[in-house]
Amino acid sequence: MRILIDILHPAHVHFFRNFRTEMLERGHAVLVTAREKDVAIDLLEEFEIPHEVISTQRSGRLGLAGELLQRSTRLTRIARSFKPTVMTGIMGAAIAPVGRLLRVPTVVFYDTEFATRTNRWVYPLATFVSTPDSYRATVRGNHVTYPGYHELAYLHPKWFAPDPAKLAAYGLTPPYALVRFVSWQASHDIGQTSLSSDEKRSLVRTLLDRVPVVLSAEGTLPSDLEHLRLRGPAADIHHVLAHADLVVGDSGTMVSEAAVLGTPAVIIWPMVGDVHTDQISYGLLARFKPNEFEGAVKQSITFLTHGPPARAHERMLKDKIDVTEWMLQFFEHHSHEWS
Numbered sequence: 001m002r003i004l005i006d007i008l009h010p011a012h013v014h015f016f017r018n019f020r021t022e023m024l025e026r027g028h029a030v031l032v033t034a035r036e037k038d039v040a041i042d043l044l045e046e047f048e049i050p051h052e053v054i055s056t057q058r059s060g061r062l063g064l065a066g067e068l069l070q071r072s073t074r075l076t077r078i079a080r081s082f083k084p085t086v087m088t089g090i091m092g093a094a095i096a097p098v099g100r101l102l103r104v105p106t107v108v109f110y111d112t113e114f115a116t117r118t119n120r121w122v123y124p125l126a127t128f129v130s131t132p133d134s135y136r137a138t139v140r141g142n143h144v145t146y147p148g149y150h151e152l153a154y155l156h157p158k159w160f161a162p163d164p165a166k167l168a169a170y171g172l173t174p175p176y177a178l179v180r181f182v183s184w185q186a187s188h189d190i191g192q193t194s195l196s197s198d199e200k201r202s203l204v205r206t207l208l209d210r211v212p213v214v215l216s217a218e219g220t221l222p223s224d225l226e227h228l229r230l231r232g233p234a235a236d237i238h239h240v241l242a243h244a245d246l247v248v249g250d251s252g253t254m255v256s257e258a259a260v261l262g263t264p265a266v267i268i269w270p271m272v273g274d275v276h277t278d279q280i281s282y283g284l285l286a287r288f289k290p291n292e293f294e295g296a297v298k299q300s301i302t303f304l305t306h307g308p309p310a311r312a313h314e315r316m317l318k319d320k321i322d323v324t325e326w327m328l329q330f331f332e333h334h335s336h337e338w339s
Helices: 010-023 040-046 060-082 095-102 116-125 164-170 198-207 223-228 234-243 250-261 274-281 288-307 311-321 323-338
Strands: 002-007 027-036 052-056 086-090 108-109 130-131 143-146 177-181 212-218 246-249 266-269 285-288
Touching: 002 060, 002 234, 010 027, 010 040, 010 108, 010 143, 010 323, 027 040, 027 060, 040 052, 040 234, 052 060, 052 250, 052 311, 060 095, 086 095, 086 323, 095 108, 095 116, 108 116, 143 323, 164 234, 177 198, 177 250, 198 223, 198 246, 198 288, 212 223, 234 250, 246 250, 250 274, 250 285, 266 288, 285 288
Parallel strands: 002 027, 002 086, 027 052, 086 108, 108 130, 130 143, 177 212, 177 246, 246 266, 266 285
Antiparallel strands: none
16 A cells, blocks of 8 residues: 555644554555644654655634645645555545545544534545544544544553653653643634633642642743743653643643543643543543633642542553554555555
8 A cells, every 4th residue: 555644733643653654564655744733843753754744834714724725735746746545644634635636545533523614524525534432423424433542543552651761851750740731723723712821820830839840832831931841852742641640731632642641631621522521431531611710720639639530541441442453454454445
């Protein structure tokens, strides 16, 4: 097979990197295209994954629409040259229409139900739409599911083992809490609200009364919080999450990663997603809307004091699968249809 992987977000690098390595070792050709967003390009370089940058993240409806046009145009040119057997990516905003245009099969992975604007037109264009089985939104297309989370493509015990020695590069030793703030510029974030600067300060001060705190943030932080910014190799952030006593913030990806690693997490978010609801059922994650800020702070303190429920992480891993292995089997099973 000749596989084109399109990367839109730093977490997508992690999602596909083991799949890419395994497919290369099995003799398949793989090309990676990428979007410059946050540390996505840094991760590709740290993992020594060759790639072609085809766009840079823009903001607002007009900016995102212009970027999508640019991505699609450049992706079309690259695909015509590479001649992929199949194209794949998360969300699939560019690969689905380009695949349909070039008559190349596409596999779109996603776990974000509330990205309704994108999902409404992307899903019917894709050859397959693959989601966790906890995803409950309607999929207008060829829908396949698996019992897991995106994060288990790279944080399943087969692929990841927490290493406390990795913390030295960040200047960290437990105990500590990690707070994550995102930029709120994704297409599904338009019109949504997050924490105010005062609430961010209040959250950090409350946690600092109990444990050291480090901040991970897209873009700028309030000036009085900048000294707490986490600095270190982007590729090793999951070791930081695994050894934290708590992860809290407004990043859907990072709190899910924490929960998958067994670290209790609190998300303060205006949206509701079924994948997060599934993680909440294990007691590994708690979710609050921005107007429930005091409840989120209280739950953060509870997690710091008591941790997650006993054996919650063990139960979750028993119920879920190695998602990379599922991907390998899925692509190779369908390869005869795509050749």
